[in-house]
Amino acid sequence: MTRRRDKLTPKIILEGTRLTHKTDIAFALNEHPRIVGPRRYRYHSPLISAEWCSFTPWPWGRSIIDYAPDEAAPAMETYRTWVRLFELQRHYSWIVDRFHLSTRAYQLTARGSAPDFGWLEERIGPLGFHVALVVRSVDSFEAARAERLKVSGKPSQYDDLGVFVREQDLLRELAAESVLPVREFDVSDGDIGRVCEEIADWMTATGGLWAPGDLDPWSPEDHDPS
Numbered sequence: 520m521t522r523r524r525d526k527l528t529p530k531i532i533l534e535g536t537r538l539t540h541k542t543d544i545a546f547a548l549n550e551h552p553r554i555v556g557p558r559r560y561r562y563h564s565p566l567i568s569a570e571w572c573s574f575t576p577w578p579w580g581r582s583i584i585d586y587a588p589d590e591a592a593p594a595m596e597t598y599r600t601w602v603r604l605f606e607l608q609r610h611y612s613w614i615v616d617r618f619h620l621s622t623r624a625y626q627l628t629a630r631g632s633a634p635d636f637g638w639l640e641e642r643i644g645p646l647g648f649h650v651a652l653v654v655r656s657v658d659s660f661e662a663a664r665a666e667r668l669k670v671s672g673k674p675s676q677y678d679d680l681g682v683f684v685r686e687q688d689l690l691r692e693l694a695a696e697s698v699l700p701v702r703e704f705d706v707s708d709g710d711i712g713r714v715c716e717e718i719a720d721w722m723t724a725t726g727g728l729w730a731p732g733d734l735d736p737w738s739p740e741d742h743d744p745s
Contacts, residue, residue: 526556526610526729527554527555527556527612527728528609528610528612528647528728529554529555529612529613529614529647529722529727529728530605530612530613530643530647530648530649530727531554531613531614531615531727532615532617532618532619532620532648532649532650532651532699533545533548533614533615533616533617533653534617534620534621534650534652534653535617535652535654535690536683536684536686536687536690537676537677538655538660538667538683539653539654539663539687539706540653540711540714541616541617542568542616543711544651544653544706544711544718545568545614545615545616547711547712548718549564549566549612549614551715551719553719553723554612554715554718554719554728555612564612564614565613565614566614566615566616567601567613567615568615568616568617569582569583569584569615569616569617569619569622570582570616570621573597574586574590574593574594583597584621584622584625585625585629586622588630591634595634598619598622598636602639602643605643605648606642606646609647609730619636619639619640620690620693620694620697622636623636623693624686624693627689640699641698643699644698644699645731646730647731649699649700649701649702649721649727650700650701650702651701651702651704651718651721652690652691652694652703652704653703653706654691654703654704654705654706655687655705656705656707659707659708660680660683660684661680663709664677664680666709700725704717
């Protein structure tokens with residue numbers, strides 16, 4: 520007989536195009552009691568993103584998603600580094616705001632080819648990683664843009680909503696090819712709380728709140744004679 524450990528160690532990759540509240544959802548999940556457990560105070564909890572513009576010394580620079588051709592090697596090395604870190608610290612929660620599917624989508628669109636991340640999924644799959652694909656209806660992008668323009672530091676990136684609609688379609692295709700557990704979540708109504716609850720329901724149902732193998736061996740104390 521075995522029982523799950525009390526410690527929650529979910530590993531969730533949020534994928535989706537712009538204007539789908541991925542980052543808002545990531546922050547909410549990272550403090551959600553059903554995802555990371557109840558907390559009496561705030562403390563460090565990993566939340567990382569492939570969107571970090573770490574390849575250029577200026578704002579809105581390139582990342583491991585939109586890397587230039589001559590940056591392919593360091594981009595892949597960055598992915599290998601993240602994967603190794605996940606493997607070394609498997610007994611902890613990891614929330615990832617865009618990752619390899621976003622890289623594939625961008626590189627296919629911009630360059631016509633994309634790296635094969637089969638090796639990556641083969642390594643993070645056994646750790647329990649799930650992909651939550653956040654989407655919205657085509658007719659809801661306009662309202663989402665209007666809301667984003669109130670705070671955006673680079674409004675021009677939202678001029679052509681067709682770019683996001685096409686990327687969303689491509690991400691759906693790439694997610695369908697993934698060997699990781701994948702589920703789509705619709706955020707057209709902007710209800711982040713509802714989406715987080717749906718993700719929590721899904722992770723609970725699949726056992727994704729715990730890393731595979733996070734089981735305590737049976738002990739006599741576990742047996743209830745009543």
